[in-house]
Amino acid sequence: MKPTIHYAVVTEAVSMREVEELQTIVWGNSTISPTPQLVASVHNGGVVIGAYxxxxxxxxxxxxxxxxHGSVSLCSHMMGILPQYRDLNIGYQLKQQQRLWAIDYGYQKITWTFDPLETRNAFLNLCKLGGIVRTYIPSYYGEMADEVNKGLPTDRLLLEWDAMSDRTLQAAAGTLLTSEVWSGYRSLVEWVPLGSYARPVxxxxxxxxxxxxxxVPRYIHEMKKDELELAKEWRYTLREQLQEALAKGYVITGLLRSEDPVHYYVVEK
Structure with missing residues (x-):
């Protein structure tokens, strides 16, 4: 039976310790925001929202x-969900709860970074939430040794989410631009199959x-375990192509999913 999930703003230190413990389950001990930092943040313009x-x-x-640059925003630094509760739309609901809180608190924009190789996050951020990307940051966190990041430069995309834009509201209503338009665009990178993966050529x-x-590869977690050098090749291919597109005035607006071993970022003027 699908669980009934409810959401609440977290303010008390004892509840923050639960948030800290959940972080260690998701990422291990090396990548957490500790309880004192969380408590200080929520008393100074920050927010922690829990899914229960x-x-x-x-x-x-x-x-x-x-x-x-003279502008205030809410920096959405972390989101984590227990493995057994994924695929239940909790991430989407957490972000929407965060957006509503931000509007009430006076923020107009929410920003966060994500790994361009993580297509699951990309689809949520770009297609389901309606964010856009104008900025690519190479090796944002430097070298990291946790299970998610070890072995690859920590490149990140900076997502910008306007809390009340037409695009955001269309995404919330399910009426954002469809993949029928995107499928007519030309690919900037040719690839060939390599087992269950693909190689840029x-x-x-x-x-x-x-x-x-x-x-962008569909199966990056498996690829990092089986073919780390191939994952690195994709990292640098994406870095070059996305940086060039962004520098020429394009914006990342979506992720076109396919049945191939790759999905596709959509960049538009």
Missing amino acids: DQDKLVGFCYGFAGYK QRHAIEEEAGYLIP
């Missing part, structure tokens, strides 16, 4: 106040078309 199955914490998201120049597709 009855009284059990099964997921959370955490954001703190940010300021850059040829890149094309960016001209002045309205949009392009940039392939």
Whole structure:
């Protein structure tokens, strides 16, 4: 039976310790925001929202106040969900709860980073939530040794989520631009099958078309275990192609999913 999940803003230190414990389950001890930091943040413009199955914490998201170039935003730093509770739309609901809290608190924009190789996160962030990406950051966290990041440069995309934009509201209503339009765009990278994976083999120049597709592996977690050098090849291919597209005025607006061993980032003017 599908559990009934409810959501609540977390403020008390004892509840923050549950959030800290959940982080260690998801990422291990090397990548956590400790309880004192969480408590200090929520008293200074930040927020922690928990997802609960009855009284059990099964997921959370955490954001703190940010300021850059004269503009204030909510930096959504972490979101984690227990493995057995994934695929229940909890991540989407946590983000929507965070957006509603941000609006009430006076924020207009929410930002966060994610790994461009993580297509599951990309689809949520771009297609289901309606965020966009204008910025690629190579090796954002430097070298990391945790299970998720070890062996690869920690490149990240900076997602910008306007809390009340037409795009965000369309995404919430399920009426955002469909993949029928995106499928007509030309791919900037050719690839060939390699077992159950794919290898990038040829890149094309960016001209002045309205949009392009940039392939990204579907099975990056398995690839990192089986073919780490191939995963690195994709890391650097994506870095080059996405940085070039962004530098030429394109914006990452979606992820086109396919039955191939790759999905495709959508970049548009």
